[in-house]
Amino acid sequence: MKREDCPRLASVTHPTDRDSTSTRRKTTNATYGLVLVAAFALACSGDGGTGSCGSGGSATSVTVCDRFFAPSASPVTPGATVTWTWRGAEGHNVTFEDGQGSSATQVSGMHSRTFPGAGTFRYRCTIHSSDFNTGMVGTVSVQ
Numbered sequence: 001m002k003r004e005d006c007p008r009l010a011s012v013t014h015p016t017d018r019d020s021t022s023t024r025r026k027t028t029n030a031t032y033g034l035v036l037v038a039a040f041a042l043a044c045s046g047d048g049g050t051g052s053c054g055s056g057g058s059a060t061s062v063t064v065c066d067r068f069f070a071p072s073a074s075p076v077t078p079g080a081t082v083t084w085t086w087r088g089a090e091g092h093n094v095t096f097e098d099g100q101g102s103s104a105t106q107v108s109g110m111h112s113r114t115f116p117g118a119g120t121f122r123y124r125c126t127i128h129s130s131d132f133n134t135g136m137v138g139t140v141s142v143q
């Protein structure tokens with residue numbers, strides 16, 4: 001959802017302001033209005049903005065934000081599967097230094113790779129970093 005699609009809360013009008021004859025209908029519609037406002041608020045806070053994209057990630061559940069991975073360091077044990085979930089607005093990819101298990105460039109969806117053995121697996125978004133040291137990079141450390 002793009003930020004421009006988010007409705008202004010002030011534009012959400014109360015549908016029953018003109019209807020003063022039925023108190024039962026008024027209560028029902030007021031509840032419906034509150035649910036609508038809550039739904040819009042959720043939709044707007046979950047977009048690709050800079051504020052909340054990186055929250056909620058973990059070593060095995062990495063969020064792909066605009067220009068960064070969150071978290072960028074994933075310490076895991078052998079056999080672990082790491083899943084990347086796209087939440088940014090731009091296209092990104094997960095490309096591994098070892099050339100295996102990389103993703104396509106995408107703007108949404110998920111990608112997973114299982115790491116059976118120990119090792120250090122560096123990855124980057126090829127669009128937003130020129131090497132595995134700087135820019136949009138991350139590391140899975142299996143030990």
Ligand SMILES: [Cu+2]
Pocket residue numbers: 067091092093125126127128136
């Ligand atoms: Cu990128």
